[in-house]
Amino acid sequence: MESPQPPPEAVSFLKRHRRLSRRHFMAQSGGSAAALMLAAEPSPEALKALLAKLGPYLTPQASFRDVSRGKPVPHSLPPERLREAGLTRDTWRLEILPDPEHPATLGKRFSLADGTAITFDAFLEVAKTRSVRFPKLMTCLNIGCPLGMGVWEGVPLRELVWMARPRENLRRVHYHGYHNNDPAQMFRSSLPVGRVLEDPDGLPPVIVCHKLNGEWLTPERGAPARMVVPEHYGFKSVKWLTRVFLSNLPHANDTYAGQNNDIDSPMKTFAATLHVTEKPVAGKPIGVTGYAQSGVSGLSKVQVWISPAKAAWKDDDPWFATAPWTDAAILGPPESWLGGTVRDIRGLDARGTPARWPMRLAMAHWAVLLPGLPAGDYTLRSRTIDEGGNAQPMPRPFRKGGRCDIEEIAVRVS
Ligand SMILES: Nc1nc2c(c(=O)[nH]1)N[C@H]1C(S)=C(S)[C@@H](COP(=O)(O)O)O[C@H]1N2
Numbered sequence: 306m307e308s309p310q311p312p313p314e315a316v317s318f319l320k321r322h323r324r325l326s327r328r329h330f331m332a333q334s335g336g337s338a339a340a341l342m343l344a345a346e347p348s349p350e351a352l353k354a355l356l357a358k359l360g361p362y363l364t365p366q367a368s369f370r371d372v373s374r375g376k377p378v379p380h381s382l383p384p385e386r387l388r389e390a391g392l393t394r395d396t397w398r399l400e401i402l403p404d405p406e407h408p409a410t411l412g413k414r415f416s417l418a419d420g421t422a423i424t425f426d427a428f429l430e431v432a433k434t435r436s437v438r439f440p441k442l443m444t445c446l447n448i449g450c451p452l453g454m455g456v457w458e459g460v461p462l463r464e465l466v467w468m469a470r471p472r473e474n475l476r477r478v479h480y481h482g483y484h485n486n487d488p489a490q491m492f493r494s495s496l497p498v499g500r501v502l503e504d505p506d507g508l509p510p511v512i513v514c515h516k517l518n519g520e521w522l523t524p525e526r527g528a529p530a531r532m533v534v535p536e537h538y539g540f541k542s543v544k545w546l547t548r549v550f551l552s553n554l555p556h557a558n559d560t561y562a563g564q565n566n567d568i569d570s571p572m573k574t575f576a577a578t579l580h581v582t583e584k585p586v587a588g589k590p591i592g593v594t595g596y597a598q599s600g601v602s603g604l605s606k607v608q609v610w611i612s613p614a615k616a617a618w619k620d621d622d623p624w625f626a627t628a629p630w631t632d633a634a635i636l637g638p639p640e641s642w643l644g645g646t647v648r649d650i651r652g653l654d655a656r657g658t659p660a661r662w663p664m665r666l667a668m669a670h671w672a673v674l675l676p677g678l679p680a681g682d683y684t685l686r687s688r689t690i691d692e693g694g695n696a697q698p699m700p701r702p703f704r705k706g707g708r709c710d711i712e713e714i715a716v717r718v719s
Pocket residue numbers: 369370371372373374375443444445446452453481482483492525526527538539540541542543544545
């Protein structure tokens with residue numbers, strides 16, 4: 306059912322959009338007739354309804370899309386089995402061990418066998434002084450749309466690594482989650498130790514995460530704790546984390562390397578459409594809204610291009626780089642993060658204002674009003690330009706390093 310009142314989040318989007326649209330559309334005046342019309346009408350009706358449809362900026366935990374392997378998937382275990390599996394906060398134990406095949410030299414180990422594995426209480430004790438939280442989109446390398454946008458909170462993995470007092474022969478950290486005690490079901494991922502110990506280029510740390518959007522992780526999201534790797538696709542963020550190996554292996558050994566996946570490529574920048582004016586009428590402006598993922602190279606622009614559906618395009622320009630794209634307005638950050646509890650969210654100041662916007666590794670919404678068109682069939686495309694000036698899908702167009710195809714949507718004007 307349609308609700309007559311836009312939800313509060315949507316109202317704040319409208320406010321953000323009004324602010325932005327004036328600035329944005331004024332900057333374009335002096336250009337085409339469309340730009341002049343927009344300058345005269347900073348909050349056009351055709352966009353209002355579409356902006357009101359945009360969902361909340363942060364995805365409620367239960368609304369995340371789920372990517373989980375296992376027979377049965379661990380989060381489907383009944384409560385008693387969850388306890389047996391060590392997947393409740395009072396039964397969880399995290400092991401930190403030397404890799405049996407390529408052992409790092411450690412001063413201490415945390416193991417189930419000798420009763421020294423880390424309990425959730427011990428973990429929370431470290432979290433008291435060391436926990437960090439940061440905004441991040443969770444995106445699967447192989448799915449076209451993000452799974453959800455969250456503020457992820459946990460203990461930097463390096464705090465736990467240092468507790469094992471590594472001395473030498475440590476080049477890689479690999480880790481896996483609960484897998485029904487069946488080695489064939491193991492889902493493992495790995496990182497170079499350098500990335501665990503240090504955060505290059507202003508990235509947040511790799512964390513062992515226990516909270517999402519201010520709440521305990523749910524079983525589906527990987528409770529009691531999962532890895533969260535800020536700049537990588539979801540497969541590095543192993544759920545139901547139970548074991549961390551400190552290893553001298555010099556290369557990746559991720560389960561996800563199967564199926565031809567490129568497991569070293571970090572998150573890409575790309576755009577997708579969410580809403581287009583329904584049943585657009587000839588000569589009337591067409592509103593479009595969407596979202597963009599800002600990858601490791603950031604996001605400087607979102608652009609759209611609408612062209613007759615059957616029009617041929619240059620053979621030597623597969624990504625429409627030379628097409629007459631129109632800039633969209635990137636909407637501002639939400640007015641409220643986690644109900645106003647913005648304390649200690651990486652990248653935000655004490656009042657919740659991001660130091661840069663759009664934020665890297667996060668989502669941004671965008672909107673644009675296109676001039677009216679004659680009746681006919683059209684193809685609408687959107688794309689991003691990253692902070693290096695690369696138009697999507699460049700600089701990394703290969704699908705197995707993350708989905709970033711230029712989206713195409715059919716629009717009929719009548
Ligand atoms: N233990 C475990 N962790 C896992 C997975 C899994 O199957 N098992 N799937 C991974 C993949 S491929 C993705 S994309 C993300 C999805 O996170 P989400 O289900 O919280 O959205 O979880 C990752 N962590």
